[in-house]
Amino acid sequence: MGGHARRLPFPGSEYVLTHSDVWSLQRLPRQIVVVGGAATGCQLASCFAAFGAHVRVLEVAPRILTVEDEAVSHGVARAFQRHGITVITNIGGVQRIEQQEGALRLFYLFEGEVRQLTTEAVVMAVGWTGNVEALNLAAANVQSERGYIVVDDFLQTSAPHIFAAGDITGRMMLVQSAMMEGALAAGNAILGSKRASGHGIVPHGGFTDPEYGSVGLTEERARATHDCAVVVVPYAVLDRALVDGHREGFCKLIASKETHRILGAHILGEQALEILQLVATCMAADMAVEQLGEMELAYPTFTAIVAIAARRLSRELGIIPLAPQGLIPGR
Incomplete structure (x- = not known):
């Protein structure tokens, strides 16, 4: 394995678990504090809550999943609240952990004050560092x-x-990226291929409940760098979502007004990452959003939401003209 979970040095850190330690747990803790609200921390929180544990998430940033589109971040936070997961953001850091009467007391800073939580287990999800210590790289x-x-x-x-x-x-901490880099590195080392590792279009996400997936630019980044159009389609418009009882979620598509190319996609809901693969493929193929909207995707599927969003985005861009009001039947 190329990396391992980062551990923070503070008094009582010896009581902390990482996601690697979770596999060796003999029983489910009734109360768990997850420190870190990025992808790993949120997935751990979601899993523990699904098994019935009372979960609290601590995060130093103003919101969880800070690298994701804000709509995804807020959507996961709302889902966590409905599932009984408490999210505490803007903390000033963990101060110490004490063991008292078979329980752990976690002390953290919040708005200049020291606060504490009592729990059975603390799991740290605060980053991933490379396994370089034992390699004697200097030699x-x-x-x-x-x-x-x-x-x-x-x-x-x-x-x-x-x-x-x-x-x-430390370039792209994803399994699919590591596999691609491994093949490129082998080719460059043995065959002298000189192929560059770009990581231009990399779909990613998290298997929370509901799951989420993203590719390309967030809406904030896209608006800062492009003249773009954005549409958001709720899962509730999908017959498949209604039939399966998974109406929570949305598909957000972002496209350039100038080139009509997709700049980003962000999906929250059932099978989000499976759906996202289609958008990533279209982006890699340099398809215009109207071409995606013209695809006759199978019915009833969750993936059909991509074509619905693309058609709405095409209307937003003026590619599909809207009929004048007087020509609409019944008006």
Whole structure:
């Protein structure tokens, strides 16, 4: 494995679990505090809550899932609230953990005050660092920075004959990216292919309840860098969502007004990541949003929401004209 869960140094940190330790738990704790509201922390919180534990999530940022589109972040937070998961954001950090009478007391800073939570278990999900400690990189003249091996775009290290890929480089901490980098690094090292690792279009997400998936730019980033149009289609318009009882969620599509190319997609709901793969493929193929809207996707499926969103976005862009009011039947 190219990396491991980061541990923070503070008094009582020896009582902390990481997601790797969760596999060895002999029983389900009734109360759990998850420190860290990024992808791993939110997935752990969702899993523990599904098993019946009382879960609280602590996060230093103003919202959980800060790298995701705000709509996804707020949607997951609302779902957590409905599932009984307490989310506490804007904390000033964990101060210490004490063990008292078989329980753990976690002390944290909030608005300048020290507050505490009593729990059976504390799980840290505060980052992922490379497994460089035991490699003796200096002996091979391989440079590292902040716990990761430094590589160029061709995944070559400071030692010309050594290449590195995956989590240990700290570039893109995703399984699918590590697999792609491994193939590229092998080709560059053995065949001299000189293929660059770009990570341009990488669908990703989390298996929370409901799950979420994202690819491309968030709405905030897209509006800051492009003249764009945005549509959001709720799951409630899907017959499949109604039949299966999964009406919670949405599909957000973002497209350039100039080129009609999709800049980003963000989906929250049942099978979100499976649906997202279609959008990512269309982006990689450089399809215009109107081409996606013309696809006759199978019915009834969750994926059909992508074509619905694309058609609405095409109307927003003026590609599909709206009929004048006087020509609409019944008006």
